[in-house]
Amino acid sequence: MKLRANLIIGGALFALAILVGLLAPWLAHTDPVLDANLLNAEEPPSWTWWFGTDDQGRDIYSRVVYGARVSLTVGIVSQLINSVIGVALGLSAGYWGGWWDDVVNALTNLMLAIPSLIFALAIMAVLGPGLTSLLIALGLTNWSFTCRIARASALSLRSQGYVQAATVLGYGDLRIMITQLLPNMLGPIVVIGTLGMGSAVLSEAALSFLGLGVRPPFPSWGSMLSDARDQITTAPWLSVFPGLAIFLTVLGLNLLGDGLRDVLDPQSRSRRT
Amino acid sequence: MTGVPLIEVEDLRIDLDDGSRCVAAAEGISFRIDRGETFGLVGESGCGKSITALALIGLLRQPLSIGGGVIRFEGREIQRLSAAGQRELRGNRIAMIFQEPMTALNPVSPVGRQIAEMFVLHKGKSWREANQLAVEALASVRVPAPERRVNDYPHQLSGGMRQRAMIAIALACGPDLLIADEPTTALDVTVQAEIIELMRNLCAERGTAILMISHDLGLVANVCRRVAVMYAGRIVEERGSADIFRAPSHPYTQGLVASLPRLGSRAALGRIRLKEIAGVVPAITSFPDGCRFNPRCAQATDICRTVTPETDLLEAGGLVRCHHHA
Numbered sequence: 001m002k003l004r005a006n007l008i009i010g011g012a013l014f015a016l017a018i019l020v021g022l023l024a025p026w027l028a029h030t031d032p033v034l035d036a037n038l039l040n041a042e043e044p045p046s047w048t049w050w051f052g053t054d055d056q057g058r059d060i061y062s063r064v065v066y067g068a069r070v071s072l073t074v075g076i077v078s079q080l081i082n083s084v085i086g087v088a089l090g091l092s093a094g095y096w097g098g099w100w101d102d103v104v105n106a107l108t109n110l111m112l113a114i115p116s117l118i119f120a121l122a123i124m125a126v127l128g129p130g131l132t133s134l135l136i137a138l139g140l141t142n143w144s145f146t147c148r149i150a151r152a153s154a155l156s157l158r159s160q161g162y163v164q165a166a167t168v169l170g171y172g173d174l175r176i177m178i179t180q181l182l183p184n185m186l187g188p189i190v191v192i193g194t195l196g197m198g199s200a201v202l203s204e205a206a207l208s209f210l211g212l213g214v215r216p217p218f219p220s221w222g223s224m225l226s227d228a229r230d231q232i233t234t235a236p237w238l239s240v241f242p243g244l245a246i247f248l249t250v251l252g253l254n255l256l257g258d259g260l261r262d263v264l265d266p267q268s269r270s271r272r273t
Numbered sequence: 274m275t276g277v278p279l280i281e282v283e284d285l286r287i288d289l290d291d292g293s294r295c296v297a298a299a300e301g302i303s304f305r306i307d308r309g310e311t312f313g314l315v316g317e318s319g320c321g322k323s324i325t326a327l328a329l330i331g332l333l334r335q336p337l338s339i340g341g342g343v344i345r346f347e348g349r350e351i352q353r354l355s356a357a358g359q360r361e362l363r364g365n366r367i368a369m370i371f372q373e374p375m376t377a378l379n380p381v382s383p384v385g386r387q388i389a390e391m392f393v394l395h396k397g398k399s400w401r402e403a404n405q406l407a408v409e410a411l412a413s414v415r416v417p418a419p420e421r422r423v424n425d426y427p428h429q430l431s432g433g434m435r436q437r438a439m440i441a442i443a444l445a446c447g448p449d450l451l452i453a454d455e456p457t458t459a460l461d462v463t464v465q466a467e468i469i470e471l472m473r474n475l476c477a478e479r480g481t482a483i484l485m486i487s488h489d490l491g492l493v494a495n496v497c498r499r500v501a502v503m504y505a506g507r508i509v510e511e512r513g514s515a516d517i518f519r520a521p522s523h524p525y526t527q528g529l530v531a532s533l534p535r536l537g538s539r540a541a542l543g544r545i546r547l548k549e550i551a552g553v554v555p556a557i558t559s560f561p562d563g564c565r566f567n568p569r570c571a572q573a574t575d576i577c578r579t580v581t582p583e584t585d586l587l588e589a590g591g592l593v594r595c596h597h598h599a
């Protein structure tokens with residue numbers, strides 16, 4: 001099987017982001033919050049300050065490195081919540097059908113009708129800013145695609161011979177869903193999840209930009225952009241580097257999602273067997 | 274036979290309700306299978322064999338449902354059992370194998386795991402024990418190198434090996450009844466014979482009764498002690514296997530037997546054409562009145578077109594449903 005460029009590049013970018021987040025204390029030159037020094041405020045990028053410094057003299061490079069932690073935590077955790085909700089609802093709706101399916105369908109349509117960022121904004125308004133509310137808000141508002149896919153897969157898988165065989169062998173509903181249906185729909189779910197992580201990173205940036213995300217002074221890419229708004233002409237490096245970090249991470253996740261789709265596509269898989 | 278039969282079906286009717294109207298897809302189905310016995314159900318495609326089997330294990334789903342009659346397993350009415358009680362029977366006491374060994378196994382799970390799951394599910398074994406038992410189960414269906422094969426995925430196995438794995442899964446919990454619905458039609462003829470032989474031997478060793486379903490009268494009569502012939506949703510004749518070949522009583526069965534090539538017969542040598550039954554099977558929505566076979570029956574008379582024949586006891590043993598049976 002030919003390994004695809006998008007899979008490799010996307011995987012490398014995502015892995016790089018994760019490594020940076022994990023190794024932040026070793027990679028960063030200074031503490032992202034405490035090492036403020038007005039004597040070297042707004043320095044442009046140089047050998048000492050790789051990405052320059054902000055108006056309080058904090059090292060942008062170190063802040064971008066630490067910011068990876070927030071962005072990735074939000075991306076991964078909120079998408080995990082979305083995937084679990086989407087799979088649980090979609091899988092059970094597709095398998096059981098009936099009134100439960102109607103309820104889940106109505107919910108899904110509702111979620112699809114309201115832009116998820118607006119929905120997340122509303123939740124954040126209630127919960128207040130902060131990492132936890134960010135995770136909850138983004139984790140509850142972006143499961144509709146996963147749910148759709150899971151439901152459609154369950155509908156088609158439920159008439160498969162092995163699912164019926166499992167019923168005949170005395171498997172209960174839950175066991176059938178977990179052992180027979182779930183593993184056979186994992187491919188598309190993982191693809192959607194990867195793409196969803198990318199959009200969660202973007203949403204975090206957007207919400208933080210609006211001041212609803214992670215509280216300053218702790219850095220997140222979105223809040224750094226927000227802080228840099230006023231100095232975009234005088235100190236463009238303040239927005240360029242966090243922006244670049246968001247861009248590369250989201251690009252990586254999208255490429256990875258595309259690459260996984262090619263590899264996990266049930267049609268290309270059945271062609272191999 | 275003494276005591277309570279293993280499974281007893283009395284006047285079973287299966288309704289097909291498509292929303293606008295309700296027709297009986299099968300009716301008047303009665304038979305019993307004793308412990309360790311082999312019983313065959315034969316008939317053309319669509320006559321209701323598979324739905325009868327599904328009714329036995331409580332798995333008829335919309336638009337099909339049990340419209341009447343009783344099914345007893347060891348004297349207990351299956352319809353009266355709770356959902357959990359029925360599930361307890363399935364796989365554990367009554368197992369079933371299907372026509373399609375290609376699709377009846379989960380493609381993303383190693384076969385050993387699928388066998389082991391039965392021990393975990395029904396016998397409360399730990400996964401460690403269950404995996405060990407799975408190797409033994411695979412060995413018992415004569416899969417070579419079972420300790421390596423347990424890790425194989427279904428697509429790595431040939432059709433015959435997959436059907437062996439299916440048999441291993443079905444017999445894992447030592448069921449009392451094995452329902453085999455066309456278990457070999459998807460396989461090569463030589464593999465077919467091996468699989469049937471294997472299934473028969475294993476069941477004989479363990480005292481497992483077999484309900485074998487097929488359109489192939491020759492195959493069923495070869496495996497089973499008794500055979501029931503179904504036509505258009507009714508059982509028309511039930512006999513010992515040898516009797517049904519020697520002296521078929523119902524005109525439909527006579528037609529079936531006449532259409533079978535016999536070893537050494539003139540037909541098998543190609544000198545005369547095999548007889549076929551003229552006409553086609555009626556559709557489920559347009560079963561004729563009276564005897565359902567009457568449009569195709571050479572012996573049909575007026576009464577056949579209006580009155581449904583009752584089941585008669587034959588002197589030689591067996592049952593037949595025909596006004597003018599031999």
Ligand SMILES: Nc1ncnc2c1ncn2[C@@H]1O[C@H](COP(=O)(O)OP(=O)(O)OP(=O)(O)O)[C@@H](O)[C@H]1O
Pocket residue numbers: 289298316317318319320321322323324325335336337488557
């Ligand atoms: N789910 C269903 N919905 C509607 N009709 C059905 C359904 N299942 C079976 N039937 C109908 O019930 C009748 C009996 O079907 P059944 O599957 O028992 O036939 P069979 O004897 O097993 O045939 P075959 O040899 O082709 O397997 C057929 O006319 C079929 O069309």
Ligand code: SF4
Pocket residue numbers: 523524525564565566567568570571572573574577582594595596597598
């Ligand atoms: S009842 Fe009449 S039509 Fe039916 S099989 Fe017997 S003779 Fe033929």
Ligand SMILES: [Mg+2]
Pocket residue numbers: 322323324454
């Ligand atoms: Mg069938």
